[in-house]
Amino acid sequence: MKILIVDDQRSARRVLRLMLATLDGLELNEASSVAEALASIQRAPPDLLLLDIRLSPDARDRGGLDLLRKLRASGSEIPAIMVTSLVELEEIREAMRNGAQDYVLKDELCPEMILPIVQSFGERLALRGEVAVLRQKVDGAWGLGAIVGTSRAMENVRHLVRRVADANATVLVQGETGTGKELVARALHEASCRRADPFVAVNCSALPGTLIESLIFGHERGAFTGAERRTRGQLEVVGAGTILLDEIAEMSIELQAKLLRVLEDRRFRPLGAEDELPLRARVVASTHVDLQQRIAQGRFREDLFYRLNVVTITVPPLAERVEDLPELVLSFSADLPRRLRFTESAVEWLAHRPWPGNVRELRNVIERLSLLAEETTIDVPALETLVGLAGNLGARHEIDRIARSLLALPDRLGSKLDMIERAVLHHAIESCGGNKSAAARMIGVDRKALERRWERLSDSAPDSEPSSSGPGGKNRE
Numbered sequence: 151m152k153i154l155i156v157d158d159q160r161s162a163r164r165v166l167r168l169m170l171a172t173l174d175g176l177e178l179n180e181a182s183s184v185a186e187a188l189a190s191i192q193r194a195p196p197d198l199l200l201l202d203i204r205l206s207p208d209a210r211d212r213g214g215l216d217l218l219r220k221l222r223a224s225g226s227e228i229p230a231i232m233v234t235s236l237v238e239l240e241e242i243r244e245a246m247r248n249g250a251q252d253y254v255l256k257d258e259l260c261p262e263m264i265l266p267i268v269q270s271f272g273e274r275l276a277l278r279g280e281v282a283v284l285r286q287k288v289d290g291a292w293g294l295g296a297i298v299g300t301s302r303a304m305e306n307v308r309h310l311v312r313r314v315a316d317a318n319a320t321v322l323v324q325g326e327t328g329t330g331k332e333l334v335a336r337a338l339h340e341a342s343c344r345r346a347d348p349f350v351a352v353n354c355s356a357l358p359g360t361l362i363e364s365l366i367f368g369h370e371r372g373a374f375t376g377a378e379r380r381t382r383g384q385l386e387v388v389g390a391g392t393i394l395l396d397e398i399a400e401m402s403i404e405l406q407a408k409l410l411r412v413l414e415d416r417r418f419r420p421l422g423a424e425d426e427l428p429l430r431a432r433v434v435a436s437t438h439v440d441l442q443q444r445i446a447q448g449r450f451r452e453d454l455f456y457r458l459n460v461v462t463i464t465v466p467p468l469a470e471r472v473e474d475l476p477e478l479v480l481s482f483s484a485d486l487p488r489r490l491r492f493t494e495s496a497v498e499w500l501a502h503r504p505w506p507g508n509v510r511e512l513r514n515v516i517e518r519l520s521l522l523a524e525e526t527t528i529d530v531p532a533l534e535t536l537v538g539l540a541g542n543l544g545a546r547h548e549i550d551r552i553a554r555s556l557l558a559l560p561d562r563l564g565s566k567l568d569m570i571e572r573a574v575l576h577h578a579i580e581s582c583g584g585n586k587s588a589a590a591r592m593i594g595v596d597r598k599a600l601e602r603r604w605e606r607l608s609d610s611a612p613d614s615e616p617s618s619s620g621p622g623g624k625n626r627e
Contacts, residue, residue: 151176154198201230330509354400367408406451
């Protein structure tokens with residue numbers, strides 16, 4: 151801890167030095183005037199000032215107060231302890247009003263008086279340092295620092311997060327599965343004034359209707375069969391923090407209506423309760439599907455969409471920001487106990503993979519390499535062994551099994567090739583939420599080829615075969 155002793159009397163400075171010499175880890179500097187003190191502070195700001203009110207023989211001098219005022223006017227928050235021979239209470243009060251934390255009279259100065267005060271400031275300084283380190287770790291794990299990538303797309307994401315962090319408006323986070331939507335929602339929370347309050351994530355697809363409603367709103371005892379005690383819902387638990395409604399598209403229509411009322415009135419009622427509770431939290435929703443398409447299908451309320459869609463943050467797939475892949479690889483490797491080094495050709499090999507699982511899939515691959523690779527230097531042969539060829543071999547066996555099963559089906563079903571191709575296209579488009587580009591990457595073709603194949607198969611499909619969910623429908627790019 152750095153301490154600056156400011157006193158015009160050399161003997162007084164020497165006494166303080168001798169008293170403080172018994173403490174470890176102190177760096178002591180001296181100044182005899184306001185000018186010297188300001189110059190010393192500019193060179194190396196101290197952690198604590200020991201400051202006399204009078205800095206000259208003139209009884210009217212109040213140089214210590216002048217110094218304190220100058221520091222506070224400049225925005226400096228260096229803590230100060232007044233060490234003075236003055237007993238006039240007005241000067242001491244003035245010093246406290248200008249930010250002094252404590253005072254000691256020179257007539258009463260002794261180690262038992264000054265040392266505990268200085269030690270207390272040292273402990274506070276150490277605590278602030280620990281808090282700063284923890285905050286840095288949190289920012290790296292969940293804050294803006296966790297949004298890795300320097301591509302234009304990710305810069306846009308960070309820019310939007312900063313712009314809307316302190317607003318109370320609802321935010322809709324969209325993106326394919328595995329792109330990091332929850333990470334963006336957490337960064338939004340950590341960048342906001344709500345960061346001291348909880349962040350709660352609720353997966354709307356994880357539980358059936360009644361249970362998810364109880365989880366979100368809470369319930370009173372006896373509200374339904376098995377409700378043996380009152381349970382607080384996540385809207386109550388989160389307080390003034392941030393609640394993420396993940397996979398909002400999977401929420402039932404009935405629950406969507408209740409959520410819309412909550413967002414409009416900023417109040418909610420636990421199941422079985424008579425009174426409503428205020429909603430103090432900020433609501434963030436996320437989805438990997440096209441909500442406009444769900445609205446057209448009658449599976450999502452249009453009014454709820456507009457209430458959620460005040461601000462939309464779209465997280466791009468890894469294929470659209472492949473320039474971020476080297477940085478992502480380094481970031482994921484740094485988090486693992488066994489550090490890996492990737493050759494340039496290995497990084498290029500990774501960059502040419504389709505990554506249908508996006509960033510989540512890449513992270514899982516890096517973890518697998520950390521566990522299974524023989525060497526810490528990862529080259530292309532290692533990738534082909536642990537990621538490429540091994541996976542391809544299993545895939546080939548599975549494809550062979552499916553082909554044999556398909557050929558064993560009755561001939562009256564028509565063209566088996568068309569049937570399997572139609573099924574693959576349909577399931578790829580559905581699993582990607584109608585995103586044609588993502589479906590094409592999953593299959594291993596470009597988007598135009600996917601559209602051409604689907605049109606050809608739709609034209610030859612039986613009348614009962616639905617084709618509105620394919621690329622010709624209202625799907626996302």
